[in-house]
Structure formats: structure tokens, C-alpha cells
Amino acid sequence: MSALMELRKVWGHRPLISVGVGLLIQDERGRVLLQRRGDDGLWGTPGGALEPGEDFLTGARRELLEETGLVCPDLSLLPVAEGLISGPESWHRYPNGDEIYLLGMRAHGTLSAAALDGARPDDSGETLELAWFALDALPELSANINRAKMSLLRARVGLPPLPLEPTPPAPPVGNFLRELRRFVGSRPLFAPGANVLVTDAENRLLLLRHGDTGLWTLPGGSLEPGESFEQTAARELREETGLMANRLEPLEMFAGPDYRFTSPNGDVVDYVSVLYRAHGVGGVLTLQAGEVLGAAWFGVDELPADDELSGELIRANLRHWKEGQSTQP
Structure with a gap:
């Protein structure tokens, strides 16, 4: 089954x-x-x-x-x-x-x-x-x-799109994974979501200190039923940092056995995560109480060591960003 x-x-x-x-x-x-x-x-x-x-x-x-x-x-x-x-x-x-x-x-x-x-x-x-x-x-x-x-x-091939059938309103945003955990315990669950690359005028990358682990991570989080990956990226960016982007560019999908993560409480998730680059970012950096302990901007040669990052997904996201910097003229 x-x-x-x-x-x-x-x-x-x-x-x-x-x-x-x-x-x-x-x-x-x-x-x-x-x-x-x-x-x-x-x-x-x-x-x-x-x-x-x-x-x-x-x-x-x-x-x-x-x-x-x-x-x-x-x-x-x-x-x-x-x-x-x-x-x-x-x-x-x-x-x-x-x-x-x-x-x-x-x-x-x-x-x-x-x-x-x-x-x-x-x-x-x-x-x-x-x-x-x-x-x-x-x-x-x-x-x-x-x-x-x-x-x-x-x-x-130049044909028009097919019309879509009406769909019901999406459920209110809550915490879908947490609710599911009440029924299934710590067993592996897919955790679809999105992370966001935000850079400043000096091309430094914004990282956040995770409230549960104290490790460095990107703005981002889990997708709720009815959301698109892009909507998740925008919501999590706003909730965790107070920032908003005029445009979110999808860069890469990260999924598979390399991205399994075990939380401090023993919950196991398989991340299915889209990495976005934020363009036209505005607002005042305001950290989400409890979820985020701190924030800092890092140049491409100043990133935290791997053991200071929140798991293989974040390490892979940062490698993708670094590789992108090396290919720029």
C-alpha cells in the first residue's frame, strides 16, 4: 500500500x-x-x-x-x-x-x-x-x-489554453504538517515548500538563525494546501523577515533522499523545496518572534561553515547560489 x-x-x-x-x-x-x-x-x-x-x-x-x-x-x-x-x-x-x-x-x-x-x-x-x-x-x-x-x-504549437474547472477556496493557512503529525507521529512525511535568496546592494545574502536549532537557514518554509510554491515563498519571506519582493524567480527544485531531515524532536521530513531568487525587495527587516533568533548578511566568501547550516537542503541551496556567482561576468 x-x-x-x-x-x-x-x-x-x-x-x-x-x-x-x-x-x-x-x-x-x-x-x-x-x-x-x-x-x-x-x-x-x-x-x-x-x-x-x-x-x-x-x-x-x-x-x-x-x-x-x-x-x-x-x-x-x-x-x-x-x-x-x-x-x-x-x-x-x-x-x-x-x-x-x-x-x-x-x-x-x-x-x-x-x-x-x-x-x-x-x-x-x-x-x-x-x-x-x-x-x-x-x-x-x-x-x-x-x-x-x-x-x-x-x-x-500556438494553440490556446484549455479552460479549467472551478475549484473550491483553499483552506485557511494553518500548519498542515503539524496537524498531520498528530495522527502519524514522527514517520517520514513529504514537506513541500520554498526557500528564498535575498541579497542586498553589496550582493550579500540574508541568512536567518533558526529558532529551534540555532543554525543558519534561508527565509522559507512549508507549503499549505492550496498554495503554489511561489505563494509559499512570498508568505514565508513576509512572515519571517517582514520583507516583500516584487518578483520571485524560481531557480531549482530540490527533492530526493539527500534532503531528508530529522528535527530535534525526532520528526522526519523529506523536503521537496523550490529555491527562489527575490527581485525588487522592499520593507523593513523585522524578524518573526520565536521562529527566528537573528539575521545577518554574508558575502559569497563569508558564508557559515557547513555544520553551522540547517541541514543538507540549505547547504545545497547555498552551493547553488555560490555557483551562480562564479558564472557571472
Whole structure:
């Protein structure tokens, strides 16, 4: 049984966050591979939820094999600006009443049309049928998340986007992970969220001292149901620092086994985190009481040692920033 189904035992039909990957497979004519789903009989792309500790590309290859029996040699994740899945349009209610916010990444690959002759989906019942469809002759699609994926491909060939179905208002921002912990204890949970690079006029990077660990971290935090990654980045930046950005540029997605973190209280999370760069930052630096013990600005050669940073995710975020500085003219 999947980790998500285990959560359903204690959470019921209420909205959950599912971290997963959607696959956009096209043939030599530009047609897209769709599966007719076993739950609602409608069409969508192959894909599904990650398992704890799994990265997106590994999950994409696994889901493609399970749902189609196919292997796509050139399968790769889309650039983060195109590949992100999140936001209110990612809400879906399954026929059994389960509500979910799907988020994660999209992967793209190509196969010959003839490859479908060798398709052998597994016996789970998720895939009733597989077929190629032209982007201007799509069947009835299951859920907004599939409409959004098709609109991405349609835009590439000059076709208009598909209309989205209405979605319910997002739940009030609270502390989704903390509430979930009441039911599941310290077991590994996905922690989707965002961190933000904020620099000053001297190109020094803003770091915060974490209230629980005393270690240095970036402004950022966990995504709440119904939020996009960008909305999370903006909210956490404002809450933790009092600052606001005119624009948040997505730089990179960080996910996989390297980014598992154990809190001082024993809670285990697998981070699924988008790193943003803040542009046009304004406001007065005002630290969030309790959450943040202090703040400082660091030049690229002045960053704290690795053991002073709050885990591998933050270390990887800072390496990304440093590498970006080295490539600038």
C-alpha cells in the first residue's frame, strides 16, 4: 500500500497534499500519450505520487513503467519554470470522495508511435487504455492538472489554453504538517515548500538563525494546501523577515533522499523545496518572534561553515547560489 493510502486511514477524505510527477510523452508527430484512468474513466497523462525518499525522475520512470510498461530513454524533468505543479488548480476530488492537492514536477520525453504496440500496463487497474492524441483533438480529460499539462504543450504549437474547472477556496493557512503529525507521529512525511535568496546592494545574502536549532537557514518554509510554491515563498519571506519582493524567480527544485531531515524532536521530513531568487525587495527587516533568533548578511566568501547550516537542503541551496556567482561576468 502506498504511503498516501496509509495516510488516508487516519485522515479520511479531507484534503491531503500529494507530491508526485506528471509525464508528458510525445511521438514523432507531436501527439501526446494519454491513459484512460480506472477511477473515473476519463483521460490523463501517466504519472503518480512519489514514495518517501524518491526523487522526481526516479518516480517518473517507475510510474511510466507501471502504468504503461514502457521505458523512455530521453525522459527528463522540465526546467523548473515550466515543470512546477502547484496552486489551487491542482485540487482534485476522486470518485470515492478523497480530496487532494497534487504538486510536484512534470517530466517530458519522446517515443515512437509504434512503441505503444509493446505497452503492457501492470494489473493495478489504473490504466484501462492507452492512446496517442493530437493536441487539437484531445478527449475528455480528468482533472484540472491534466488540462494544465495539455495547455503547456498546446502553447508550444500556438494553440490556446484549455479552460479549467472551478475549484473550491483553499483552506485557511494553518500548519498542515503539524496537524498531520498528530495522527502519524514522527514517520517520514513529504514537506513541500520554498526557500528564498535575498541579497542586498553589496550582493550579500540574508541568512536567518533558526529558532529551534540555532543554525543558519534561508527565509522559507512549508507549503499549505492550496498554495503554489511561489505563494509559499512570498508568505514565508513576509512572515519571517517582514520583507516583500516584487518578483520571485524560481531557480531549482530540490527533492530526493539527500534532503531528508530529522528535527530535534525526532520528526522526519523529506523536503521537496523550490529555491527562489527575490527581485525588487522592499520593507523593513523585522524578524518573526520565536521562529527566528537573528539575521545577518554574508558575502559569497563569508558564508557559515557547513555544520553551522540547517541541514543538507540549505547547504545545497547555498552551493547553488555560490555557483551562480562564479558564472557571472
